[in-house]
Amino acid sequence: MSISIRRLDTAQADFDQQLEALLAWESVSDGKVNEIVNEVIARVRAEGDTALVEYTNRFDRTSASSMQDLELGQARLQQALNGLPADQRAALEKAAERVRAYHERQKGESWQYTEADGTMLGQQITPMDRVGIYVPGGKAAYPSSVLMNALPAHVAGVKEIIMVVPTPEGVLNELVLAAAALAGVDRVFTLGGAQAVAALAYGTQTVPRVDKIVGPGNIFVATAKRAVFGTVGIDMIAGPSEILVLCDGLTDPDWVAMDLFSQAEHDEDAQSILLCPDADYIDQVEASINKLLPTMERREIIEISLQNRAALIKVADMEQGTALSNRIAPEHLELSVADPEAMLPQIHHAGAIFMGRYTAEALGDYCAGPNHVLPTSGTARFSSPLGVYDFQKRSSLIMFSADGASEMGKVASVLARGESLTAHARSAEYRIKD
Numbered sequence: 402m403s404i405s406i407r408r409l410d411t412a413q414a415d416f417d418q419q420l421e422a423l424l425a426w427e428s429v430s431d432g433k434v435n436e437i438v439n440e441v442i443a444r445v446r447a448e449g450d451t452a453l454v455e456y457t458n459r460f461d462r463t464s465a466s467s468m469q470d471l472e473l474g475q476a477r478l479q480q481a482l483n484g485l486p487a488d489q490r491a492a493l494e495k496a497a498e499r500v501r502a503y504h505e506r507q508k509g510e511s512w513q514y515t516e517a518d519g520t521m522l523g524q525q526i527t528p529m530d531r532v533g534i535y536v537p538g539g540k541a542a543y544p545s546s547v548l549m550n551a552l553p554a555h556v557a558g559v560k561e562i563i564m565v566v567p568t569p570e571g572v573l574n575e576l577v578l579a580a581a582a583l584a585g586v587d588r589v590f591t592l593g594g595a596q597a598v599a600a601l602a603y604g605t606q607t608v609p610r611v612d613k614i615v616g617p618g619n620i621f622v623a624t625a626k627r628a629v630f631g632t633v634g635i636d637m638i639a640g641p642s643e644i645l646v647l648c649d650g651l652t653d654p655d656w657v658a659m660d661l662f663s664q665a666e667h668d669e670d671a672q673s674i675l676l677c678p679d680a681d682y683i684d685q686v687e688a689s690i691n692k693l694l695p696t697m698e699r700r701e702i703i704e705i706s707l708q709n710r711a712a713l714i715k716v717a718d719m720e721q722g723t724a725l726s727n728r729i730a731p732e733h734l735e736l737s738v739a740d741p742e743a744m745l746p747q748i749h750h751a752g753a754i755f756m757g758r759y760t761a762e763a764l765g766d767y768c769a770g771p772n773h774v775l776p777t778s779g780t781a782r783f784s785s786p787l788g789v790y791d792f793q794k795r796s797s798l799i800m801f802s803a804d805g806a807s808e809m810g811k812v813a814s815v816l817a818r819g820e821s822l823t824a825h826a827r828s829a830e831y832r833i834k835d
């Protein structure tokens with residue numbers, strides 16, 4: 402039996418409404434999710450460790466009796482690294498090397514300049530003291546997300562990295578622990594969901610409060626991060642995964658079908674979209690989807706995701722496809738065409754752009770080098786990939802010479818008196834030379 406995937410055509414009269422319905426974040430993060438998340442945050446804030454243990458046992462089906470059962474020491478992380486099969490260790494190390502090398506290039510440097518009268522102005526860059534990294538773990542384990550979160554923090558010079566990762570049924574994933582050892586994570590708590598986010602934001606008797614929480618997660622995690630923003634910094638809304646393939650109709654349809662599956666298999670809430678000007682090709686991709694789906698280990702998740710949130714959209718031409726892609730602002734955009742570089746200047750909004758038929762999005766998930774923590778649900782319009790800059794702050798530097806203070810004191814005085822702020826004015830005027 403074939404699955405039914407939404408088919409849209411930009412020529413349809415009600416296309417705009419259909420598109421809005423397809424992209425609505427509210428349909429994923431509904432009132433019920435908000436209610437649960439708000440309650441979890443309030444209880445963790447008020448009761449600390451007790452609520453954390455209780456929620457973890459309930460949502461992750463564990464049997465912890467105290468927070469001691471929910472922390473992993475460095476020796477356990479190292480044991481996991483030492484015990485990895487050689488091929489896994491080599492792959493993890495290769496990925497880590499490439500991710501680190503890419504992020505080294507993002508490191509911002511302090512700068513300053515001196516004006517003619519000796520006044521110095523500049524910007525000093527400092528790392529954050531303590532950050533929390535969320536590594537998802539509900540429906541899949543993500544060693545790659547450990548690297549993607551922790552390595553940029555290290556490159557930035559963060560002093561302490563606290564990792565949280567849920568372990569449903571108490572099952573530990575050795576690769577995740579090994580990645581934490583390799584990436585130099587300081588403390589690991591086996592916590593997930595909104596309760597983990599709340600613990601990092603407010604601190605509990607055991608979990609230290611952090612300055613910023615980064616990392617992807619499901620709808621409970623994304624909603625909780627949004628709720629604690631302001632108490633702590635957050636990187637972005639990195640929710641259920643998304644892929645948009647913009648194809649000219651000449652890529653092997655099996656490749657495109659599998660690329661769509663690659664994000665659908667993350668989560669029932671994940672979103673996979675194909676844009677193509679060729680209706681026959683869209684039929685071929687649909688046929689590939691139906692042919693390949695029964696062979697997939699995670700076919701149930703893929704099927705629900707495709708049925709509920711996917712779309713195969715016929716566009717008038719590639720130009721219209723590009724404009725529509727910008728409107729959607731996907732997390733991952735695959736330009737499955739012969740000359741992706743020619744299209745690049747027209748791409749304005751996407752978390753990451755995968756260029757050409759050979760560049761499977763999956764390579765970016767693991768080992769290309771750029772970060773796989775990316776803005777979802779249209780937030781690529783104003784957010785960027787997780788990077789070293791997320792772990793650095795900027796302070797302005799201002800040091801006036803006596804001559805500079807005298808000259809600028811006159812300017813400040815006029816403006817301050819214009820605002821009727823006399824103390825400001827007199828403070829500046831004290832420094833004006835006679």
Ligand SMILES: NC(=O)c1ccc[n+]([C@@H]2O[C@H](COP(=O)([O-])OP(=O)(O)OC[C@H]3O[C@@H](n4cnc5c(N)ncnc54)[C@H](O)[C@@H]3O)[C@@H](O)[C@H]2O)c1
Nearest residue numbers: 537538539540567593594617618619641642667668774775
């Ligand atoms: N955008 C990105 O950069 C990126 C990267 C990797 C993964 N992802 C996404 O991260 C997500 C990972 O999701 P996951 O579920 O596997 O792991 P997760 O760790 O994000 O979520 C698991 C936690 O959700 C909570 N939870 C689940 N059901 C709940 C319920 N009914 N009530 C209250 N809490 C509940 C539990 O506390 C559980 O520990 C996927 O959506 C995947 O697509 C995104």
Ligand SMILES: N[C@H](CO)Cc1c[nH]c[nH+]1
Nearest residue numbers: 543545546642643766773
């Ligand atoms: N596609 C995810 C980001 O949306 C990242 C990931 C990790 N492992 C596999 N995929």
Ligand SMILES: [Zn+2]
Nearest residue numbers: 642663664766
């Ligand atoms: Zn992925």
